[in-house]
Amino acid sequence: MKRRGFTLLEVLLALLILGMMSLMIFGSFQSVVETTSHAERAMDSLHHGEVVMEQLVGSLRSASFFDGNPGVYTFRHEPGIGNPPDDMLSWVTGTMSFLPPRYPTRQGMNRLFLSIEEIDGVRGLAISAYPHLVDPDDILVAQVEPWMISPKVKGLQVRFYDMTAEEWVDEWEDERQIPQFLEVTLFMEPLEERGPHRELVRRVEVPVGRISRETRRGRRQRDDPGEAAPGTPAPGEQAPGQARGEARDGAGDRRRIEIPNPGTGGRR
DSSP, X not given: OOOOOOOHHHXXXXXXXXXXXXXXXXXXXHHHHHHHXXXXXXXXXXXXXXXXXXXXXXXXXXXOOOTTSGGGGOOEEEOOOSSSOBOEEEEEEOOOTTOOTTOTTTTSOEEEEEEEEEETTEEEEEEEEEETTSOTTOTTGGGOOOEEEXXXXXXXXXXXXXXXXXXXXXXXXXXXXXXXXXXXXXXXXXXXXXXXXXXXXXXXXXXXXXXXXXXXXXXXXXXXTTSOOTTOOOTTOOOXXXXXXXXXXXXXXXXXXXXOOOOOSOOO
16 A cells, blocks of 8 residues: 655645644733733823822822912913923912921922923922922022922923913913812823823812902902911021021011922922
8 A cells, every 4th residue: 555645835835734723822922911900001001190289289189378378379381392391380279299207398388380390300290399488589498409399290281371462371380379270181191102192170269269259350458468478487487497588478577487308309
Protein backbone atom coordinates (compact mmCIF):
# COMPACT_ATOMS: atom_id res chain seq x y z
CA MET A 1 0.00 0.00 0.00
CA LYS A 2 1.17 3.52 -0.74
CA ARG A 3 1.85 5.76 2.30
CA ARG A 4 0.16 9.18 2.01
CA GLY A 5 1.08 12.40 3.96
CA PHE A 6 0.99 16.21 3.82
CA THR A 7 2.88 18.02 1.18
CA LEU A 8 5.16 20.92 2.02
CA LEU A 9 2.73 23.34 0.44
CA GLU A 10 -0.10 22.11 2.66
CA VAL A 11 2.03 22.49 5.80
CA LEU A 12 3.03 26.03 4.88
CA LEU A 13 -0.58 26.94 4.14
CA ALA A 14 -1.71 25.58 7.52
CA LEU A 15 1.01 27.56 9.32
CA LEU A 16 -0.02 30.70 7.47
CA ILE A 17 -3.66 30.31 8.48
CA LEU A 18 -2.68 29.56 12.10
CA GLY A 19 -0.46 32.66 12.20
CA MET A 20 -3.20 34.91 10.84
CA MET A 21 -5.68 33.58 13.41
CA SER A 22 -3.17 34.15 16.22
CA LEU A 23 -2.59 37.75 15.11
CA MET A 24 -6.32 38.40 15.02
CA ILE A 25 -6.83 36.95 18.50
CA PHE A 26 -3.85 38.86 19.93
CA GLY A 27 -5.02 42.12 18.31
CA SER A 28 -8.50 41.74 19.74
CA PHE A 29 -7.11 40.97 23.20
CA GLN A 30 -4.75 43.96 23.08
CA SER A 31 -7.60 46.23 21.99
CA VAL A 32 -9.72 45.05 24.93
CA VAL A 33 -6.85 45.64 27.36
CA GLU A 34 -6.17 49.14 26.02
CA THR A 35 -9.86 50.05 26.09
CA THR A 36 -10.19 48.83 29.69
CA SER A 37 -7.05 50.68 30.76
CA HIS A 38 -8.23 53.87 29.02
CA ALA A 39 -11.62 53.62 30.74
CA GLU A 40 -9.98 53.08 34.15
CA ARG A 41 -7.75 56.14 33.67
CA ALA A 42 -10.74 58.19 32.58
CA MET A 43 -12.81 57.13 35.58
CA ASP A 44 -9.93 57.77 37.99
CA SER A 45 -9.29 61.22 36.52
CA LEU A 46 -13.00 62.04 36.52
CA HIS A 47 -13.35 61.01 40.15
CA HIS A 48 -10.29 63.06 41.09
CA GLY A 49 -11.68 66.09 39.25
CA GLU A 50 -15.06 65.71 40.95
CA VAL A 51 -13.40 65.67 44.38
CA VAL A 52 -11.46 68.86 43.60
CA MET A 53 -14.59 70.48 42.17
CA GLU A 54 -16.66 69.62 45.25
CA GLN A 55 -14.04 71.21 47.51
CA LEU A 56 -13.91 74.31 45.33
CA VAL A 57 -17.70 74.65 45.15
CA GLY A 58 -18.01 74.19 48.92
CA SER A 59 -15.41 76.87 49.58
CA LEU A 60 -17.04 79.33 47.17
CA ARG A 61 -20.47 78.76 48.69
CA SER A 62 -18.95 79.48 52.09
CA ALA A 63 -17.41 82.78 50.98
CA SER A 64 -17.56 85.37 53.76
CA PHE A 65 -18.88 88.91 53.60
CA PHE A 66 -19.87 91.37 56.33
CA ASP A 67 -21.35 94.72 55.40
CA GLY A 68 -19.60 96.43 58.33
CA ASN A 69 -16.26 96.26 56.53
CA PRO A 70 -16.85 95.15 52.92
CA GLY A 71 -13.38 96.15 51.75
CA VAL A 72 -11.83 93.27 53.70
CA TYR A 73 -13.92 90.69 51.83
CA THR A 74 -13.22 91.78 48.26
CA PHE A 75 -13.61 89.17 45.53
CA ARG A 76 -10.82 89.17 42.95
CA HIS A 77 -10.61 87.61 39.52
CA GLU A 78 -7.95 87.78 36.83
CA PRO A 79 -8.74 86.11 33.48
CA GLY A 80 -6.01 83.85 32.15
CA ILE A 81 -4.47 83.99 28.71
CA GLY A 82 -3.15 80.44 28.56
CA ASN A 83 -4.45 77.42 26.69
CA PRO A 84 -6.24 75.94 28.53
CA PRO A 85 -7.33 79.07 30.46
CA ASP A 86 -5.49 79.81 33.71
CA ASP A 87 -7.73 82.23 35.61
CA MET A 88 -6.99 83.41 39.16
CA LEU A 89 -9.59 83.65 41.93
CA SER A 90 -9.36 85.15 45.41
CA TRP A 91 -11.98 85.23 48.14
CA VAL A 92 -12.32 85.08 51.94
CA THR A 93 -13.71 81.98 53.63
CA GLY A 94 -13.76 80.30 57.00
CA THR A 95 -13.77 76.75 55.61
CA MET A 96 -10.81 74.39 55.86
CA SER A 97 -11.02 73.26 52.23
CA PHE A 98 -7.60 72.98 50.56
CA LEU A 99 -5.74 73.93 53.78
CA PRO A 100 -3.05 71.53 55.08
CA PRO A 101 -3.86 69.73 58.37
CA ARG A 102 -1.33 71.77 60.39
CA TYR A 103 -1.88 75.09 58.69
CA PRO A 104 -1.34 77.88 61.29
CA THR A 105 -4.63 79.69 60.63
CA ARG A 106 -6.69 76.65 59.66
CA GLN A 107 -9.31 77.39 62.32
CA GLY A 108 -9.71 81.05 61.34
CA MET A 109 -10.76 83.04 58.29
CA ASN A 110 -8.35 83.14 55.38
CA ARG A 111 -8.07 84.80 52.00
CA LEU A 112 -7.50 82.14 49.37
CA PHE A 113 -5.72 82.58 46.04
CA LEU A 114 -6.55 79.82 43.54
CA SER A 115 -4.63 79.64 40.27
CA ILE A 116 -2.72 77.42 37.84
CA GLU A 117 0.95 77.36 38.81
CA GLU A 118 4.14 75.47 38.02
CA ILE A 119 5.75 74.08 41.17
CA ASP A 120 8.90 71.94 41.07
CA GLY A 121 8.45 71.48 37.33
CA VAL A 122 4.84 70.27 37.63
CA ARG A 123 1.96 72.45 36.43
CA GLY A 124 -1.42 72.17 38.09
CA LEU A 125 -4.03 73.75 40.34
CA ALA A 126 -2.39 75.50 43.29
CA ILE A 127 -3.51 77.63 46.21
CA SER A 128 -2.09 80.01 48.78
CA ALA A 129 -3.73 81.47 51.87
CA TYR A 130 -3.17 84.01 54.61
CA PRO A 131 -5.28 85.74 57.34
CA HIS A 132 -8.12 87.72 55.79
CA LEU A 133 -7.29 91.02 57.54
CA VAL A 134 -3.97 91.32 55.69
CA ASP A 135 -4.11 93.74 52.77
CA PRO A 136 -3.91 91.69 49.52
CA ASP A 137 -1.62 94.40 48.10
CA ASP A 138 0.85 94.05 50.99
CA ILE A 139 4.37 93.36 49.69
CA LEU A 140 4.67 90.33 51.99
CA VAL A 141 1.70 88.67 50.34
CA ALA A 142 3.72 88.19 47.15
CA GLN A 143 6.20 86.16 49.20
CA VAL A 144 3.61 83.58 50.24
CA GLU A 145 4.35 80.54 48.11
CA PRO A 146 1.44 78.45 46.79
CA TRP A 147 1.23 74.70 47.23
CA MET A 148 -0.07 72.14 44.75
CA ILE A 149 -3.68 71.00 45.05
CA SER A 150 -3.97 68.84 41.93
CA PRO A 151 -1.42 68.26 39.15
CA LYS A 152 -4.22 66.69 37.09
CA VAL A 153 -6.07 70.01 36.78
CA LYS A 154 -4.33 71.89 33.99
CA GLY A 155 -6.70 74.82 33.52
CA LEU A 156 -9.24 76.98 35.35
CA GLN A 157 -11.88 79.25 33.84
CA VAL A 158 -14.57 81.22 35.66
CA ARG A 159 -17.54 83.13 34.27
CA PHE A 160 -19.97 85.35 36.15
CA TYR A 161 -23.64 86.10 35.72
CA ASP A 162 -24.28 89.80 35.22
CA MET A 163 -27.59 90.48 36.98
CA THR A 164 -28.04 93.77 35.13
CA ALA A 165 -27.28 92.57 31.60
CA GLU A 166 -28.72 89.11 32.36
CA GLU A 167 -25.86 87.29 30.64
CA TRP A 168 -22.66 85.44 31.50
CA VAL A 169 -19.45 87.49 31.37
CA ASP A 170 -15.79 86.46 31.45
CA GLU A 171 -14.52 89.05 33.94
CA TRP A 172 -15.49 90.30 37.38
CA GLU A 173 -14.49 93.93 37.79
CA ASP A 174 -16.39 95.01 40.93
CA GLU A 175 -14.02 93.84 43.67
CA ARG A 176 -16.17 95.34 46.45
CA GLN A 177 -19.09 93.10 45.51
CA ILE A 178 -19.21 89.31 45.59
CA PRO A 179 -20.79 87.60 42.56
CA GLN A 180 -23.99 85.72 43.26
CA PHE A 181 -23.66 83.17 40.44
CA LEU A 182 -20.47 81.68 38.99
CA GLU A 183 -19.66 79.08 36.36
CA VAL A 184 -16.46 77.18 37.15
CA THR A 185 -14.69 75.02 34.55
CA LEU A 186 -11.80 72.71 35.42
CA PHE A 187 -9.67 71.47 32.51
CA MET A 188 -8.34 68.00 33.32
CA GLU A 189 -5.14 66.59 31.84
CA PRO A 190 -5.60 64.71 28.53
CA LEU A 191 -5.80 60.93 28.67
CA GLU A 192 -3.47 60.77 25.68
CA GLU A 193 -0.46 62.86 24.76
CA ARG A 194 -1.57 65.96 22.84
CA GLY A 195 -5.15 64.89 23.29
CA PRO A 196 -7.99 67.28 24.18
CA HIS A 197 -8.47 68.45 27.75
CA ARG A 198 -11.59 67.13 29.41
CA GLU A 199 -13.81 69.74 31.04
CA LEU A 200 -15.73 69.66 34.30
CA VAL A 201 -18.29 72.46 34.53
CA ARG A 202 -20.29 73.48 37.59
CA ARG A 203 -22.52 76.49 38.22
CA VAL A 204 -22.42 77.81 41.76
CA GLU A 205 -24.64 80.14 43.75
CA VAL A 206 -22.81 82.16 46.42
CA PRO A 207 -25.27 83.01 49.23
CA VAL A 208 -23.48 86.18 50.40
CA GLY A 209 -23.46 87.52 46.84
CA ARG A 210 -26.99 88.82 47.27
CA ILE A 211 -26.05 90.53 50.56
CA SER A 212 -23.00 92.22 49.04
CA ARG A 213 -25.08 93.34 46.05
CA GLU A 214 -27.67 94.93 48.34
CA THR A 215 -24.91 96.58 50.37
CA ARG A 216 -23.28 97.91 47.22
CA ARG A 217 -26.58 99.41 46.06
CA GLY A 218 -27.27 100.95 49.48
CA ARG A 219 -30.30 98.78 50.16
CA ARG A 220 -28.89 97.08 53.26
CA GLN A 221 -28.30 99.00 56.49
CA ARG A 222 -26.54 97.78 59.61
CA ASP A 223 -28.45 97.91 62.86
CA ASP A 224 -25.52 99.42 64.74
CA PRO A 225 -23.01 101.45 62.68
CA GLY A 226 -20.48 101.24 65.51
CA GLU A 227 -20.65 97.47 65.77
CA ALA A 228 -17.54 95.63 64.65
CA ALA A 229 -17.84 93.35 61.68
CA PRO A 230 -18.49 89.70 62.61
CA GLY A 231 -15.47 87.47 62.30
CA THR A 232 -13.05 90.35 63.04
CA PRO A 233 -10.42 89.29 65.62
CA ALA A 234 -10.05 91.37 68.76
CA PRO A 235 -7.53 94.27 68.62
CA GLY A 236 -4.03 93.04 69.30
CA GLU A 237 -4.89 89.42 68.50
CA GLN A 238 -2.37 87.61 66.31
CA ALA A 239 -2.50 84.39 64.35
CA PRO A 240 0.57 82.09 64.41
CA GLY A 241 2.77 82.04 61.32
CA GLN A 242 6.17 82.86 59.90
CA ALA A 243 6.01 86.23 58.09
CA ARG A 244 4.34 89.42 59.25
CA GLY A 245 2.24 92.05 57.48
CA GLU A 246 0.21 95.07 58.47
CA ALA A 247 -3.56 95.36 58.29
CA ARG A 248 -6.34 97.50 59.68
CA ASP A 249 -9.05 96.06 61.87
CA GLY A 250 -12.71 97.08 61.78
CA ALA A 251 -11.98 100.24 63.78
CA GLY A 252 -9.17 101.34 61.47
CA ASP A 253 -6.30 100.66 63.93
CA ARG A 254 -3.07 99.27 62.57
CA ARG A 255 -1.90 95.98 63.99
CA ARG A 256 0.42 93.12 63.11
CA ILE A 257 -0.89 90.02 61.36
CA GLU A 258 1.06 86.81 60.82
CA ILE A 259 1.27 85.48 57.26
CA PRO A 260 1.86 81.71 57.21
CA ASN A 261 3.95 80.33 54.38
CA PRO A 262 3.72 76.54 53.99
CA GLY A 263 4.31 76.54 50.22
CA THR A 264 7.13 74.71 48.48
CA GLY A 265 7.66 77.04 45.55
CA GLY A 266 5.87 78.47 42.57
CA ARG A 267 4.75 81.77 41.20
CA ARG A 268 1.57 83.85 41.29
